Amino acid sequence: MKRRLISVMLAAALILALFAACGGNEESSSKETGSTQSSSGSSEAESSTPESSSESSGEEEASGSEPMNLVVAYPLINGVPQDNKLIEAEINKITQEKLNDTIELMPISMGNYQQQMQLMLASAEKLDCFVIRSNSFNAYYSANQMTDLTDLIQEYGQGIIEAVGQSFIDAGKLDGKLYGITTNRDLAIGHGGLVVRQDYMEEAGYKKEDIKTIDDLDGLFAKVHENHPDVQIITSNSGSSIYGTLGMSFDPLTDGFAVLRNFGLDDLTVVNAFATEEYKEYCLHARKWYEAGYISADIAAVTEGGPSQVKAGRAFAYNNRYKPGADNQESKICGTPVVTLTVLSDATYTSVPQSFMWGIPYSAESPERAMEYLNEQYTNPDIMNLLAWGIEGTHYDMTDDGHITAAAALNGAESGYNPSAGWIFGNQFITHVWEGDDLNLYKELKAFNDGADKSKAFGFTFNSDSVLTEIAAVQGVYDQYKIGLESGLVDTEATLSQMLSEMESAGIGKIIEEKQRQLDEWAEANGVS
């Protein structure tokens, strides 16, 4: 009897322990809400004014007297900076006074961002503003995970419209409604960009101005190869195919399979990207380079970035997009002076501004307050500089001529806040310029954005819901052949026709047809021809 009693008690203890372990968090959080409830209850009993006034005015005016905590998530290449909390506290000083909001910054490392966002959205975690990347835009839309911002931005985001410009804002529209707001940064691409070592180029007797088309590269490559036979002439930047930035001359219309030729400047006829003359010509070029020994046979397996290969003295050039300030930026990473050659024109199309946009998730507590905060973030230089560069005196100092530089207080030690991503927070154009860059950098960048050719289909986003199966299948085919073809590792004619026939059976025709249909509808609704 006694033994049975003991065993029952033991079992009971086990179960209790289990519940205690599982419910620990819940209990403490429920206690918290309990206490806040009781405090609000008492304040109600005292009939304090803020409570009642916020209730009455809550509908019309978003930023009421009721304080609110907003969670703001965005990707950063290196994840959470050490001094993130300090920045957060400084921003809160501003937002608490102006909007009665407290902000919780949630940087997530770039590699995990997509996955972590998917989890946060699926579980409806507390999240008020987040960065939408173009490759997730359609997925979020299909799962209805974004808030429609069309009216919100008119009411609470006039500052954003003014800062970014209506035309670039329109790039965040899908099926006529606005879901994402692009950030002010380089919103056009210098196509056909190739970053080359300046010393090798000068040694070969070439200047930047000598290179105008892809054919001009042949002579330069031959000369450098002769001078430095052990150096790989052209390598891919971070494992991607060289083609994407060096050869591509389309408006990719999101997926890059069904595209408009010549950056969409001429007409609105959707074609198969891989069946075009341009694509084949580029592949033949790559084949020629590979056979001449300019491209490594290992290019399919190398995942090391272009800059680090140049830095190690193993490569002469890698593909990259051009924008004002790019040479300075790339030279810093490469550890040696480099210049960017461009063999195609500057152009922009919907997917460029779409690559980073701010949006409000469906689960946001108050989309109005979130939009108000975003408006503040886009227009307030103090917040923008805090996010982009940190705290003055702690992370950076002003120089006499208006630049900023590493803070003297750091004594040469590594800064605790260095996201090197001023372009992601909304409005890079109102931030300081780091020493070494031209003080006019952002003016140049704006001129570059506005001066670039704009696709006729700018503002059109393909809704891929009805052809997801085909896109997955075509992607599978493309992944198999792209590096081989676009790096010249295989015979162009035979492989290209093989890939085309496989894509045909994977349903690329259906993607083109559906996209053309949507594009025609969009063109008619927006008066584009």
Place this chain on the structure above:
Amino acid sequence: MLNTLAASENRKAGSVWRRLKFGIPLYTMMIPGFIYLFVNNYMPMAGLIVAFKQYDARKGIFGSDFIGFQNFKYLFATKDALVITRNTLLYNGVFIVLNTVLSIFIAILLSELFSVGARKLYQSVILLPFLISTVIAGYIVYGFLSADSGFINKSILPLLGIDDISWYNEPKYWPVIITLVYIWKNVGYNCIIYLSAIIGIDRQYYEAAALEGAGKVRQIFSITLPMIKSVTIMLILLAIGRIFYADFGLFYQVPMNSGALFPTTNVIDTYVYRSLIQIGNIGMSSAAGFYQSIVGLVLVSVSNLVIRRADPESALF
């Protein structure tokens, strides 16, 4: 406890309630484990329904619209479907056979070692690759196979007078490379399980056999192998249950995600990963997982049935 239970059973045979009552403490002890299993492994199964739905965050998993088998279509949309199914099944089939045979072989070799110290040393050395991350294993392989600086292209092939081979562009070599890497990585782990089974065999059997004049080989075939039969069958059955799941790292990291190698390295997991990283559709990812589990369940049930026919003692259930 068991004694009292047995005794009471004898005294009051047939009284189910009595037996239950005595079992209560035992059943109560089962509850925590059961709750854990239920919460962690059974409750999420309801979410599988999302594989048949057009997921809409505002409507939630259960409120979303039902679209039938639409999400499964992409798995069978191209000729890839055949290639990835073939690759997955063939690779795993080969892995199961080779891994079992080699693990048992090495386990027997180790068990025959007299020096305990030497056995521990060999065992650790064989286990080490299992503990190495696949990413690192991928770079070790790259060290061998790189076209410009690889050990094989620069040191071995010139000795044999063979031209350089561009390993990462030639699919035909990869079935062998992948299998070698898999065996190198996994044999040590399985070997430990077999070794512990072999060590558990009563030494008296071997002594008796030796007295009767049986040699080492005879002893292995007549004593060791029959004695570890149930462990072997259990491990094989478990492996068959996962035959539709491929070791993602092995097929993604080791071939360095090289597109040219897809004909021989693309398996269901890598195919799904590559298509969904582009699309990011929850319903379609769940469909892939659902399909894999159903095929796994069918395969385990069938092989268990076959084994039960042949040898009821060894069947799992």
